[in-house]
Amino acid sequence: MITILHNNRCGKSRAALQLLESKGIDFETRLYLENPLSEVEIEDLLEKLELSADDLIRKNEELWKEKFSSVSYSQQGLISILANYPKLLQRPIVIIGNKAIIARDLERLEQFLS
Template sequence: MAVEIWHNPRCSKSRQAMTYLEEKGITPEVRLYLKDRPSREEIREMLDALDLPATALLRKEGAALKTEVESVIINAMAADSSLIERPVIRNGSRAVIGRPTEKIDEIL
């Protein structure tokens, strides 16, 4: 499986992650997740690859949900992908949230 990034080109951290990958000679599969929203199943798969709870993938703006119920958070992120923290980078069965950018090295 190729390296995949859930990318928002308007986000500086996401752009930094793209540059970081390219500097390492990696051309990732880019998913513009704000336009191509991931389904609940895809979010669940990404959480499994991250080995994190849904709250870890939820941006601070999503804190208004005031819940830690996985299904509620996943449904909210599937309905509004702007709630998903970025960038998310997956390599095979492992993934990381690329903050800080050097965290990406954990899956390369």
């Protein structure tokens, strides 16, 4: 099963969703702002992405700049921040089995789907 972690307000997320729909792919949509990921789910996602928590944070968000940017955090600390502030999660993320990508680039998403 394919899952997309989706934010309706994000143009890149809407484009990725539209690409999946246009290909007739069966997928599940998780509106992660309404249904945030737990710390365990974020840890699992990081393994699938082969990234660190630092790579998963949207550092240009005002929330990050105002609340978190002036301090260094451990991996677990960043995971906790992402679980409590899902707005900081990079998007969209497409998950297939034990692999995942941050799917901002539609060409990269197409390659991931093939």
